[in-house]
Amino acid sequence: MTHSRTPGHATPRGLNRRALIKAAGASVLALGLGISTVQAAKLGYPEKEELIFGFIKLTDMAPLAIAYEKGYFEDEGLYVKLEAQANWKVLLDGVIDGRLDGAHMLAGQPLAATIGYGTQAHIITPFSMDLNGNGITVSNAVWEEMKPNIPKQADGKPVHPIKADALKPVVDKYKAEGKPFKMGMVFPVSTHNYELRYWLAAGGINPGYYAPHKGDTSGQIQADALLSVTPPPQMPATLEAGTIYGYCVGEPWNQQAVFKGIGVPVITDYEIWKNNPEKVFGITAEFAEKYPNTTIRVTRALIRAARWLDENNNANRPEAVKILSQPNYVGADEKVIANSMTGTFEYEKGDKRPVPDFNVFYRYYATYPFYSDAIWYLTQMRRWGQIAEAKPDSWYHEVAKKVYRPDIYKLAAESLIAEGKVKPEEMPDFATETGYKPPEKTFIDGIVYDGRHPTEYIDQFPIGLKADQTL
Amino acid sequence: MSRVITLFRNTLALEGQPGAGLNQWISRITLPLAGIAVFLMLWSFAARQIDTSLGAFPGPQAVATQFVNLYNEHVAEREKEAAFYERQEKRNAARVAEDPDYVPKIRPYTGKETFLDQIGTSLVTVMSGFLLGALLAIPLGIAIGLSPTLSQAVNPVIQVFKPVSPLAWLPLVTMVVSALYVSDDPLVSKSFLNSMITVTLCCLWPMVVNTSVGVASVDKDLVNVSRVLKLSTLRHVQKIVLPSAIPMIFTGMRLSLGVAWMVLIAAEMLAQNPGLGKFVWDEFQNGSSQSLSRIMAAVLVIGFIGFLLDRSMLWLQRRASWDKSVATS
Numbered sequence: 001m002t003h004s005r006t007p008g009h010a011t012p013r014g015l016n017r018r019a020l021i022k023a024a025g026a027s028v029l030a031l032g033l034g035i036s037t038v039q040a041a042k043l044g045y046p047e048k049e050e051l052i053f054g055f056i057k058l059t060d061m062a063p064l065a066i067a068y069e070k071g072y073f074e075d076e077g078l079y080v081k082l083e084a085q086a087n088w089k090v091l092l093d094g095v096i097d098g099r100l101d102g103a104h105m106l107a108g109q110p111l112a113a114t115i116g117y118g119t120q121a122h123i124i125t126p127f128s129m130d131l132n133g134n135g136i137t138v139s140n141a142v143w144e145e146m147k148p149n150i151p152k153q154a155d156g157k158p159v160h161p162i163k164a165d166a167l168k169p170v171v172d173k174y175k176a177e178g179k180p181f182k183m184g185m186v187f188p189v190s191t192h193n194y195e196l197r198y199w200l201a202a203g204g205i206n207p208g209y210y211a212p213h214k215g216d217t218s219g220q221i222q223a224d225a226l227l228s229v230t231p232p233p234q235m236p237a238t239l240e241a242g243t244i245y246g247y248c249v250g251e252p253w254n255q256q257a258v259f260k261g262i263g264v265p266v267i268t269d270y271e272i273w274k275n276n277p278e279k280v281f282g283i284t285a286e287f288a289e290k291y292p293n294t295t296i297r298v299t300r301a302l303i304r305a306a307r308w309l310d311e312n313n314n315a316n317r318p319e320a321v322k323i324l325s326q327p328n329y330v331g332a333d334e335k336v337i338a339n340s341m342t343g344t345f346e347y348e349k350g351d352k353r354p355v356p357d358f359n360v361f362y363r364y365y366a367t368y369p370f371y372s373d374a375i376w377y378l379t380q381m382r383r384w385g386q387i388a389e390a391k392p393d394s395w396y397h398e399v400a401k402k403v404y405r406p407d408i409y410k411l412a413a414e415s416l417i418a419e420g421k422v423k424p425e426e427m428p429d430f431a432t433e434t435g436y437k438p439p440e441k442t443f444i445d446g447i448v449y450d451g452r453h454p455t456e457y458i459d460q461f462p463i464g465l466k467a468d469q470t471l
Numbered sequence: 472m473s474r475v476i477t478l479f480r481n482t483l484a485l486e487g488q489p490g491a492g493l494n495q496w497i498s499r500i501t502l503p504l505a506g507i508a509v510f511l512m513l514w515s516f517a518a519r520q521i522d523t524s525l526g527a528f529p530g531p532q533a534v535a536t537q538f539v540n541l542y543n544e545h546v547a548e549r550e551k552e553a554a555f556y557e558r559q560e561k562r563n564a565a566r567v568a569e570d571p572d573y574v575p576k577i578r579p580y581t582g583k584e585t586f587l588d589q590i591g592t593s594l595v596t597v598m599s600g601f602l603l604g605a606l607l608a609i610p611l612g613i614a615i616g617l618s619p620t621l622s623q624a625v626n627p628v629i630q631v632f633k634p635v636s637p638l639a640w641l642p643l644v645t646m647v648v649s650a651l652y653v654s655d656d657p658l659v660s661k662s663f664l665n666s667m668i669t670v671t672l673c674c675l676w677p678m679v680v681n682t683s684v685g686v687a688s689v690d691k692d693l694v695n696v697s698r699v700l701k702l703s704t705l706r707h708v709q710k711i712v713l714p715s716a717i718p719m720i721f722t723g724m725r726l727s728l729g730v731a732w733m734v735l736i737a738a739e740m741l742a743q744n745p746g747l748g749k750f751v752w753d754e755f756q757n758g759s760s761q762s763l764s765r766i767m768a769a770v771l772v773i774g775f776i777g778f779l780l781d782r783s784m785l786w787l788q789r790r791a792s793w794d795k796s797v798a799t800s
Contacts, residue, residue, distance in 0.1 A: 045566070050578050057756055068581075074558060077566075079578040084753065086743050097649055099661065233756035240524055256758060260524035327765075328583035331757025 043415055046077050046294040054085045054094050054103035057233050057330045058250040059341055060130045060279050061104045062320055063361060065329045067305035075304075076297035084328070087231040088187040095282060096121040102298065104129060105282035108189030108377045110403045115378075117189065117212065117386055124288055125280040126299045126408035128369045129306070131360040133278050134192055134269040135254035135345070136199060138167070138246035139239055143264040143348075145170045157351055161271035161444060164203020171205050171224050174245075184230040184238055184247035188219060191278055193227065194380040195269045196248035200225055201463040202272075202445040209385040211471045219384065221471065239263050250278075251359070252332045255339040258346050265347050268358060274442035275357065275364055277373035288408065299412035303367055304421060310362035317342045365428050369409055371435035372451025374400035379454045383464035390468040396454040406435050529764035537761070537768040545585040552580045584745060590772065593746035596663060597735045597780075600670025601728055607671070608678035608727075609720060613708060615679065616686025616716070629679060637673030637734045641742055644668045662744040669738045674727035681726070685719025686712050721788035728784055732777045747773055 055061040064082055067073050073080040083100070085091035092109055094100035096119060110123035138146065149166035150158040174181040185193040188210075197207040208223025210216065220226050230238045235253045238244050240262045247253075248269075257263035269276055281302060288295045308316055321341050325334040339346050345355040360366045375396045381387045410430050416422040439450040447460050455467035465471065511531050518530035529537075556577070563575035584592065615622045648664050689712055697711045739748025751769050754762045 045570075049576075071558075074562070077562065079559075079581050081581045084743075084756075086752075090743070099649075233758065236524070236758065262524055325759070326583075327753060327757055327759075331753065331759055331762075333759045333761075336759075 043296060044293045046297050047291040048101070048294045049077060050079045050081075051101040051294070051298070052081045052083055052099070054083050054091045054100040056088065056091060056104060056231075057084055057332075058104075058133075058279075059252055059324055059330055059337055059359065060133045060250055061329065062309055062324060062341075062359075063129055063281075063302050063305040064104055065323055066308055066320060067301040069323050070305065070308060072301035072304045073298075076301050078294070078297055078301065082328075088190065092119065092123075095123065095284060098284075101287060102281060102283040105280055106187055106190040106192075107277055107280050107373065108191065108194070108381070109187070110280060110282045111374055111377050111399065112189040112381070112386070114403050115387070115399055117381065122285040122402070123282045124285050124403055124405050125282050125369055126288070126295060126405045126412070127281040127302050128277055128367055128373065129279040129281055129302075129361070131275045131278055131364065131366045132268065132270040132357060133340070133359045134195060134248060134250045135265040136196060136246065136248045136267050136269075137235075137239070137254045137257045137263045137265045139242075139244075139263050140261075142167070142170055142245050143266070145173070146266070158348075160267070160347070160353070162266045163444065164200050164205055166203070167200075167266075168204050175224065181225045182244045183225055183227050184235055184244040184249070185227050186232050186235075186249055187229055188217065189377075189381065189386065191269070191276070191377075192248040192250070193219075194377065194384075195272055195276070196227065197380070197384060199248075199267060199272050199444065201461065202443075204463070206463050207384070209465065209471055211385055211388065213388040214471070219386075221385075236260060236262060251340040252330060252336045255336045255346060256332060258339075258349055259333070259336050261349065264349075265345070268345055268355060270355060270358055272444045273440075275360065275366075277366075277370070277376075280369065288405070295408055296412045296415070299408055300416055303409075303412060303416060306361040306367045307422060307426070310360065310366075314343060314356075362426070367409070368428055368433075369404040369406050369435075370437055370451075371397070371400040371404055371406075372437045372449075374404045375451040375454050376449060379458050382454075382467065383458055383461060385465055385471055389470060391455075393453060393455050400435075404435070406433070523763065525758060525763055526760050529767045533764040534767045534771065537764045540761075541586040541765070541768060545587045548582055548585045551582055555580050555582065586750060586769070586772075589745065589747050589750045590776070592663075593735060593739065593748070594776070596666045596739075596744075596746060597670060597728075597731050599663075600667040600735070601674055601724075601731045603667065604671040604674040604727060604731070605678060605724060608675045608723075609682050612679045612682025612720070612723070613686050613712065613716075616683035617704075617708070617712070619687075622683065622687070629676060633676040633680070635673075637669050638737055638741060640672050641665070641669050641738055644672070645742060662742065665742055666735060666738050666744045666746065670731045670735050673734045674731040677726040677730060678720070678723040681723025682716065682720045685716030685723075688719075689715045718788070718792045721784070721791060725781065725784040725788065728780050729777065732773075732780055736773055 053064055055064055068080055068082055085094065085100075085103070088106060088109065091100070091103050092105070092113065095103050095105075096113070105123075105125070107125075107128075110125050112118050113121045113123045146162075146166045147158070149169060150162055153159050171181045183196065185196050187193065200207045206222055206224045207227055208218075208220040208225075210219045211221055218228075228244070230244065230247065232249050232253055235247045235249045236256045239247060239257065240260070246263070254265040254268075258265065269278075281298075283295065283298075309320055318338070321334055321338045324330045324337050324341070325332060330337060339352075340355075340358055343354060343356045343358065344352050345358050346352040357363075378387070378396050378399060382391065413422060413427045414430065417424050417427065436451045439448050441448050443449065447457075449457055458464070458467040515530045515532075518528040518533075521528035559577060563577075566573050567575055615625055645665050648661055648668065652661060652664060693711050693715060697707045702710065735746065736748040736751070738744065739746040740752040741748075743749055743752065747769055751766050754765045754769070
């Protein structure tokens with residue numbers, strides 16, 4: 001090495017200097033080695049390259065469509081086929097029995113499957129697909145009856161957000177007439193079910209309890225409004241047929257109701273809980289264990305797709321709308337999808353308002369699987385009796401850690417940062433991130449949610465089971 | 472009724488007469504054309520009266536446009552497919568350069584199935600299901616027809632299963648297939664097996680019944696001849712039974728194929744198995760302003776293919792039977 005040939009001085013000071021130089025050389029060497037070990041640890045080739053992913057026709061499946069169309073899956077050496085599924089149950093069963101390798105899932109699905117509510121299977125998620133994106137729509141007739149109860153703005157349009165207080169007199173009237181007030185949601189453990197329940201309960205309407213320990217999974221015990229399952233794409237048709245008076249569903253099925261003139265969206269989930277976590281990408285724990293590289297690579301492709309969707313302040317959204325309107329993806333008309341994907345939301349026909357964060361795919365660390373998000377869903381399952389017995393705080397944390405896998409996300413994100421495909425500031429600080437968001441104060445009823453203390457949170461609701469209450 | 476039949480016979484008989492040839496020929500062309508024209512006019516008129524929440528009901532013009540669209544989509548998809556293989560080859564080459572031990576593999580195209588692909592899938596599925604059904608049903612029908620004892624024993628089972636809607640079988644078939652058909656590298660997909668077996672199950676019965684009736688009603692004189700000649704069972708079936716029963720067997724097969732085609736579309740819709748049924752269901756779910764006209768296009772294609780299938784069975788039947796008068800449309 002050059003510095004070893006440097007003529008040294010026989011003084012102690014010179015020796016020191018030489019020693020210093022040597023040390024510096026060694027550290028340069030170490031740095032070099034360090035780089036080469038990073039290269040050695042470079043992400044391996046995927047163990048499984050041909051994959052089939054399932055999705056439901058909703059705009060929030062966008063990261064999958066974009067990862068496919070923009071070649072992000074292929075960049076990872078993955079050959080992915082995307083298949084629309086008939087409903088959430090078929091989709092979940094597909095992932096469990098291996099017909100599908102992974103799928104666009106409701107956040108509650110991996111949690112419910114893992115704790116054995118419904119079909120028992122250990123499903124995990126390394127990637128959260130989006131924030132917000134749902135709405136609650138009521139039929140024209142119900143809207144006309146609700147309208148007198150809603151305060152007006154100066155321009156005569158209703159003041160938003162509309163609380164379920166405005167719906168309560170209508171529900172009471174139906175009840176008095178002996179007509180059950182029926183509403184649709186997409187799945188018993190869906191975000192939509194919990195959001196609809198949250199909104200109804202915040203307005204004093206009891207959406208009913210589940211009692212799985214007694215074999216009652218209809219969720220209609222003591223209910224003022226009766227909720228039942230309808231697959232998302234069939235919501236508008238079911239509303240039109242008069243089978244239900246309202247529903248909570250993802251896009252484009254609220255905008256579709258406006259477009260068809262059969263119903264009026266009254267509130268978006270953004271107004272029920274600002275930036276609420278929505279869909280996740282679910283795979284079996286077995287899949288992640290058997291194919292670790294594939295799992296990381298899928299996560300990488302999805303992170304890049306989500307980034308593309310939000311890039312330059314939603315600049316790519318019009319292109320995304322075009323892709324999603326293809327019949328093999330969401331397939332609804334472009335203008336219907338565009339209504340919600342491009343930062344506006346049309347409530348009553350002609351009442352289009354800006355909701356820039358209605359669909360968030362990447363901003364606000366939307367793709368990171370936060371434990372506190374998982375725990376919120378568990379608290380709602382407990383609140384409505386799907387989890388029949390009292391559980392200690394520790395149980396909530398354990399389940400969240402079993403299902404939500406920020407460790408996989410971290411590997412994927414760090415490798416993307418190293419390749420310069422993602423900027424470090426777009427990601428949470430992995431060194432300090434605990435997976436628990438700070439207490440959230442943006443709920444429509446003003447109740448603060450802190451994921452660290454789930455049982456305390458459950459006890460705060462006026463309608464709902466208390467943490468230690470059993471039906 | 473008998474007068475109608477006589478009239479019908481006379482019309483048929485006319486075909487052979489040279490004098491009536493030209494008139495006959497003209498009416499054979501013009502009448503169907505007039506029928507189609509009237510139908511199109513009625514359709515077009517009715518369509519404009521029906522307003523659905525997805526816009527007006529599609530008329531002939533909207534559907535014609537969709538046929539063009541569907542074809543263009545097919546062409547575009549094939550181009551995407553070519554690009555896919557090109558990219559894949561490059562990627563494989565790059566990997567081989569980096570990792571010489573790697574054995575490159577060409578994976579099938581991952582894009583969507585076009586309308587034409589779905590037609591192909593449905594046709595393959597229906598023919599496989601139908602052929603499997605025929606392989607099972609015809610020998611069974613012959614055995615039942617030959618032996619009154621067996622016939623009496625099997626009859627209740629057939630009578631119970633015959634009226635079962637094949638769609639009721641579908642969930643059972645799905646579960647059994649996914650339980651029994653476990654393979655890491657499956658030869659055919661599970662969804663194909665599900666549709667095919669459902670088709671087989673429902674086209675079994677008309678073939679069994681018709682074959683057994685055909686076999687049982689073989690002319691007693693012929694049976695006696697066979698007895699006198701002391702033909703072995705196999706020779707008896709081959710020389711006496713089959714030739715006499717062939718018209719009935721084919722009638723059964725024609726009925727079965729018609730049923731099979733109808734069932735397949737329904738099964739594909741219900742189980743989301745690839746094919747025309749899935750195409751219809753997907754479009755229904757999409758609920759776009761194009762959906763209804765695309766569904767209508769599919770309906771026409773389904774009908775036309777059903778018609779072609781029936782005609783080809785008829786043609787086969789004519790080729791195979793000695794008594795041509797049985798094989799009429």
